[in-house]
Amino acid sequence: MSNSAKQIYILCYPGFQLLDVAGPADVFAQANEELGRTVYELHYIAEQEKLSSASGLHIVCEPLSTCRAPLDYLFVPGANAEPLFAASERASFIAWLAQHAARANTLCSVCSGSLLLAKAGLLEGKRITSHWAALSHLQQMCPASTVLENNLYVNDGQLWTSAGVLAGVDMALALVARDHNHSLALKIAKNLLAFMFRDGHQPQLSLPISLQEKASDTSLLRLIKWLQDNLAEPINVEKMADYMATSVRSLHRYCQENLQLSPAKLFNELRLEQAKTLLGDKDIPIKQIASECGFADSSAFSKAFSQRHQLSPLQYRHRLYGA
Known part of the structure; x- marks a missing residue:
């Protein structure tokens, strides 16, 4: 064990969600690779030595006794309903979690792992989030907590909770930026082809996914894809x-009925x-972003962005980078 490396313990249990573990773990492993030294040591711990993820991957874990100062x-990953319930009903598992979570400098849940923290009594009075499908259950379990419904991740003191699955990667990137610097986190994000610094306040469902859910047929999906490919074009x-081979009036009605948005x-x-x-x-200079996204100039971009997000582009960037 390296004296200077941060010790990361990932609490596994039968049927855990693989991406909840592998996503953050790869972020921390990439940090070691980029820095050329071990700054994070990963430990996969469980009550039993051998277990399987929800997708059937078999892993060998260290015993819980490995977890020490x-x-x-x-880290506590999530799972689907049945294995999550089974874990929450094991008194020894929840007791261990309650005891050791109190000693953790940073306690993180990914996806529905927040429900295990709730069962252990670790979330009362905290600002928290979870996967969108678990939010109502989480609120019932933690009536004194503030459950934020449209966040990728939330930090409250030493507690970090995330929406889960790929949002666990966003949370891990934010933690690397906190421990080291944003430049390192940016390199890791680029290596993983991840969105860099998706703000924790961003909605769990991205705009393209939300639009695709609302689109009633492939013609609207085709329009959305065409627009995404031509953002800089007038x-x-x-x-x-013309692209949709319809009239302006019909297109306007079609978009309003299906997307609740005008074409513009x-x-x-x-x-x-x-x-x-x-x-x-x-x-990337803000002037370049304005150009690549089809705005006439930086001023027009700043005005549109501020109207939509109540922050200027520069203020938004400063918030991402903690400036």
């Missing part, structure tokens, strides 16, 4: 109607969504 990080509603509003929202992603890379 310094307990820099304790596309007006007439050009959209749809294009603007897609541009601003891409701008948020690009703002996560501080090396």
Whole structure:
């Protein structure tokens, strides 16, 4: 064990969600790779030596007794309903979690792992989140807590809770940035082809996914994809109607009925969504982001962005980087 490396203990149990473990673990492993030294040591611990994830991957874990000071990080992944319930009903498991979580410098839950923290009495009075499908159950379990419904991750003191699955990667990137610097987190994100610095306040369901859920047929999906591929182009509603081989009036009605957005509003929202992603890379000038996202100039971009997010692009970037 390296004296200087932070010790990360990931608490596994039968049927855990693999991405909840593998996503954050890869972020920390990449940090070691980028720095050329071990700054994080990962320990996969469980009540039993051998167990399987929900997807059937067999892993060999260290015993719970391995978990000892310094307990820099304790991660608790989520699972589907049946294995999660089974874990929550094992008194010894919950008692161990309650005891050791109190000693952790940083306690993290990924996805529905927050329900295990709740069962252990660790979330009372905290600001917390979880996977969107677990939020109502979490609120019932923690009536004195503030459950934030539209966040990727939430930090309250030494507690970090995340929406789960891929949001666990976003949370781990934020932790690396906290422990080291944002430049390191950016390199890791690029290596993993992840969105860099998706703000914890961003909604759990991205705009493209939300739009795809609302789209009633492939023609609307085709329009959305075409607009995403041509964000910098001066596309007006007439050009959209030509692309869809319909009239402007019909296109407007079609978008309003299915997406609750006008065609112009749809294009603007897609541009601003891409701008948020690009703002996560501080090396990209705001003027360049404005151009790549189809705004006439930085001023027009700043006005549109501020109207949508109540922050200027520069303020949004400063919030991402903790400046």
